[in-house]
Amino acid sequence: MASRSSARGPVRAGAPREGDAGFEVAVVGAGVIGLAIAAAFARAGRSVIVLEQASGIARGVTSRNSEVIHAGLYYPTGSLKARLCVEGRRALYDWCGARRVGHRRLGKLIVATRPEEEDVLADLLAKGRANDVEGLAPIGTSALRALEPGVRATAALHSPETGIVDAHGLCLSLLAEAEAQGAVLALDRRVEALATTSFGWRLDVRGGDGGSEGLDVGLVVDAAGLEADGLAERAGVAVDALGWRQHPCKGDYFVLEGGPESTRIARGLPSRLVYPVPQQAGLGIHLTLDLAGRARFGPDAEYVDEIGFEVDGAKADRFRDAVARYLPAIAGARLSPDYAGIRPKLAGPGEGFRDFVVEECGAYGAPGFVACLGIESPGLTAALALAEYVLRWDSP
Ligand SMILES: Cc1cc2nc3c(=O)[nH]c(=O)nc-3n(C[C@H](O)[C@H](O)[C@H](O)COP(=O)(O)OP(=O)(O)OC[C@H]3O[C@@H](n4cnc5c(N)ncnc54)[C@H](O)[C@@H]3O)c2cc1C
Incomplete structure (x- = not known):
């Protein structure tokens, strides 16, 4: 069985014995959230195993996002999203600096392209300040022209704390920390079923070779990212009754098509991230830059019934026109499909704000089962703070 754990001995199996749990903590999923949680529990002295159904880490939602370190200004004050984003962002910059994980504090502009949108900027400024986001400042058109001459807007908000991060590098660093503290990663291991026992849980784990083990x-x-609601349901949590069903919401990304004209356009692009005012299910089709300086446009937001990552090339003109409203240089550009990601959203189509669910489910018939559901954006930014939050259910 292709598994990291096989090099360290198999996942412990056998009949459950009172008081002899194989591990104190099992984390299901080796995305950024699971790895951060594993590192936190291992650091707290717990014996930890991370079970991941894929044959590598960070192959889920964590591998398909904008890699933006969000400042924390979009979310209602006091919500988990607001608190964990702001705390997580501060911790993430420190973590990346200390461990040499690729990142850059580029700053971001949120732009109004019509006077009617300026109220949204004012609301974001007030919310951001209430959320304790540092450095937010409204800027007028002449300051904007000096800062980013290629951006057209009637007004803008500058967020200097926004940045970008190498998501995969971050996950490798979290794994390194977890393993250094004794945690075990078991790849190609899918948690199929789980049942409560007198001392915790017995997991039925299927390996890549089709065999099953008890743990x-x-x-x-x-x-478990996009599958977190299904796992909670298998643990006996009444997911639908609680409103915890996740609604997959796809986001496509586009890049400038290759060629000399695109190279010319790319040279004149802003050096900061540029976002329009937020839209219903997402943040609007924005310009982000990766650590290599490559520009990408997106994501949009489209609820889907099935998980699939094909980018619909027919959307290219719509993306270009949306971006050209605040970046006129793009008007003549040709865009080509890049990649897509899928958000595990708790809010269904047309519904309002929903917070992360991070809860121990004792009150719902599953004691000792901690559900992390609806971990869409800003989950990457919030991961380190979310992991500390989960530690409250650590009982030595
Ligand atoms: C389009 C898009 C853009 C985004 N942009 C940003 C951004 O710019 N900034 C930001 O902060 N956040 C962003 N996010 C959010 C961020 O990517 C997520 O919050 C974060 O990656 C979620 O990580 P995760 O570990 O919960 O999920 P995942 O990375 O999906 O990890 C879950 C893992 O669980 C495994 N798994 C599932 N079921 C089982 C099982 N039964 N047994 C074993 N393993 C299992 C899966 O294989 C997977 O590897 C974005 C998300 C999307 C979709």
Whole structure:
């Protein structure tokens, strides 16, 4: 069986014995959330196993996003999203600096392209300040022209704390920390079923070769991304009754098509991230830059019934026109499909704000099962703070 754990001995199996859990904590999912949680529990002295159904880490939602370190200004004050984003961002910059994970504090502009949108900027400024986001400043058209001459807007908000990060590098650093503290990563291991025992949980784990093993653990942390609601349901949590069903919402990305004209346009692009005012299910089709300086446009937001990552090339002109409203240089450009990601949203189509669900499910019939549901954006930014939050259910 292709598994990191096989090099360290198999996942512990066998009949459950009272008081002899195989591991104190099992984290299901090796995305950024699961890895951050594993590192936090391992650092707290717990024996931890991370079970991941794929044959590598960070192959889920974590591998398909904008890699933006969000400042924390979009979310209602006091919500988990607001608190964990702001705390997580501060911790993330420190973490990346200390561990040499690729990142850059580029700053971001949120732009109004019509006077009617300026109220939204004012609301974002007020919310951001209430959320304790540092350095936010409204800027007028002449300051904007000096800052980013290629951006057209009637007004803008500058967020200097926004940045970008190498998501995969971050996950590798979290894994390194977790393993250094004794945690075990088991790849090609899917948690199929789970049942409560007198001392915690017995997991039924299927390996890549189709065989199954039992694993006894004290606490289960559900960090299963797009499948987190299904896992919670298998743990006996009434997901639908609680409103915890996740609604997959796809976002496509486009890049400038190759060629000399695109190279010319790319040279004149802003050096900061540029976002329009937020839209219903997402943040609007924005310009982000990766660590290599490559520009990408997106994501949009489209609820889907099935998980699939094909980018619809027919959207290219719509993306270009949306971006050209604030970046006129793009008007003549040709865009080509890049990649797509899928958000595990708790809000269904047309519904309002929904917060992250990070809860121990004792009150819902599943004691010792911690559900992390609806971990869409800003989950990458919030990961380190979310992991500390989950530690509240650590019971030595
Ligand atoms: C389009 C898009 C753009 C985004 N942009 C940003 C951004 O710019 N900034 C930001 O902060 N956030 C952003 N996010 C959000 C961020 O990417 C996520 O919040 C974060 O990656 C979620 O990580 P995760 O570990 O919860 O999920 P995942 O990375 O999906 O990890 C879950 C893992 O669980 C595994 N798994 C599932 N079921 C089982 C099982 N039964 N047994 C074993 N393993 C299992 C999966 O294989 C997967 O590897 C974006 C998201 C999307 C979709």
